[in-house]
Amino acid sequence: MGNLQYxxxxxxxxxxxxxxxxxxxxYTIQFQFLTYFYVEYVGLTLGHTTVMLLIAKLWDAFNDPIMGAIVDKCNFKQGKYLPWLKFVTYFVPLTLFFVFININATYNVKLIYAYISYIVWGMVYTVSDAPLFSLSTVMTDEIYERDKLISYGRLAAAIAAISSAVFMSIKANLGWxxxxxxxxxxAFIVMFPLQFTAKERVKYERSSDITFKKVFQFLFKNKYLMIYYLGFMAISSTxxxxxxxxxxxxxxxxxxxxVTVIMGTxxxxxxxxxxxxxxxxxxxxxxxxxxxxxxxxxxxCVVQYYAGYDSLVVFLAIASVRVVFMQLPLLIYGMFTADCIEYGAYINGERTEGIAFSIQTFITKLSGAICGTxxxxxxxxxxxxxxxxVQSSETLQGIWIIVSLVPIxxxxxxLIVMAFYKLDEQEVERMIKVNCVHRIL
Known part of the structure; x- marks a missing residue:
């Protein structure tokens, strides 16, 4: 597999x-429960909640490329990525806690508080994504090791999703x-150790005078990154x-x-x-x-729709299989980004991990905004x-269509996008060998 020291x-x-x-x-608890919290508990209207979340998420999403460019420009003595992660370890959990507070105030003040608290959380969360994914490219330069690292991350994301399954049950006893x-x-407890354990082993030759303009120019020359994230945005948005x-x-x-049973299963x-x-x-x-x-x-999706949900067992059985195939592309998207970074470095002669992974985050948040809206x-x-x-029969049928058929x-x-994506693991491995100029422990 290569030199063990790396x-x-x-x-x-x-x-x-x-x-x-x-x-x-x-991320999961705000994505899954926040609209319900605002509408059913805080008392915001569906219309106001839709507009507020859309504005906040779009603002948040468009900050990501800027943050990625800043990450690419900055180099700290303690490392290129770990200092950013140390900051967000404390502030990402703290800011989300304030989002889930229903203040005792008038409707308009509640709406303003929702805007401010959610936007602040989103901007802090933006700082976490690009450095976290980029860290995998400097912890090791071996593609199998890198994929193993990111797979640990995606496994953790799946565990996070199942942990959210009991959120509503706990809420029923303790409140929002x-x-x-x-x-x-x-979340803070499990995020805390990384700042002390991770090592940035691999160093790449980087220009000391790279400009923001060049960072974005390199980004748009990376055709496979653009192609892949067009497809990723489509599946995430639906x-x-x-x-x-x-x-x-x-x-x-x-x-x-x-929802505990559904998400758990x-x-x-x-x-x-x-x-x-x-x-x-x-x-x-x-x-x-x-x-x-x-x-x-x-x-x-078609099988799920026609099978219906009259039988909870049948619904859950089909849903559990369907979700595996739905989630597989979402589990490996970070690995696609890492491959596209090597392609970008190969054709441009400059590594821009921050901006590339920020596009990943940008598309994730933009598609989340689209999906929620x-x-x-x-x-x-x-x-x-x-x-x-009680909702009308037409509404119940509509909810079922949204759940079962919209992902198609x-x-x-x-499927269409993948026809134009030509990178494979062997080609990326060759590019890594060309791109990596020296390594340190």
Whole structure:
């Protein structure tokens, strides 16, 4: 596999995964429950919540490329990426805790507080993503080791998703703010060790006078990064299950705490398969996994819709299989970015990990904004009534369509996009050897 001194230790991989776990716990609970919190608990209207989240997420998303360029420009004595991660370890959990506070105030003040607290959290969270993913490229220069690192991160993300399954059950006993506080505290604990354990081993030749203009020029020359993230944005923008799970549980199944069963059953298979990602990639390649998963997702979406949810067992069985194929492309997207960074460095002669991974974050947040807005607008179109005890049959059918059929659009687009993506693992391995000029412990 190469020189052992450039392989990461198991403890490093665990702490790297731990940071991902905490970061994704933070991201998941706001992504999955925040709209429901604002509409059903704080009392904001569906319209105001839609506009507020869209504005905040778009503002947050467009900050990402700027943050990525700053990361590429800055070099600290303590390391290129670890100082950023030390900062966010403390402030990402803290700022999200304040988001989940329902202040005792008038409606307009509550809306203003929601805008300010959510935007502040989003800007702090922006600092975390590009340095975290970029760190994997300097901890090791071996593609299998790098994929192993990122797979630890994606496994941690899957665990974060399943941890969110019990959020509503805890909330039923402790309330929104206390439950969010528990999650934020745990996130901080598992994020904390990375700053002390990770090592930036690999150093690359970098221009000392690279400008912001050049950073963005290099970005847009990276055609495979642009191609891949067009498809990724499509599947992320239509991945409706997490956003709609609590609405589906409350309205269609009649019990909001059923989201625990839904998320637990659908995320557990992902956790089981995640540790095998490096072996799957080694055997089949990332592109083939993405293509096969997209085809399977489209088929299973149709099967899910026609099978219905009258039988909870049948619904959960199909959903658990469908989610595995839906999530596989979302588990390996960071590995695609890392490969595209090597391609960009190869053709440009300059490494710009920060801006490349910030595009990953930008697309993730932009597609999250699109998905959230799409779901809320479709709810409105299907006649959803805020805080109503019972929804109409048309609304219930609409919720089911959003949950089961909407993802077909995104995965169909990904299939088309993958026809134009030509990088494979062997080619990337060759580029890494050319790009890596020297290494240090």
């Amino acid at each position: 392989q990461t230790s198991r403890f490093e991989r665990l702490s790297y995964g731990g940071f991902f776990l905490g970061q994704n716990i933070i 703010t206390a439950t969010a506080g528990i999650y934020c505290a745990f 991945n409706t299950l997490q956003t709609m799970a609590v609405y589906f549980a409350n309205s269609n199944l009649g019990d909001e705490t059923m 659908t995320v557990l298979p992902v956790i089981i398969i995640a540790p095998f990602l490096p072996a799957l990639i080694k055997g089949f390649g990332k592109k083939r996994i993405t293509v096969v998963s997209s085809i399977a997702t489209i088929i299973l 799409l779901c809320l607008q479709l709810l409105y179109a299907f006649g959803y009534v805020e805080q109503a005890a 659009i995104g995965y169909g687009i990904m």
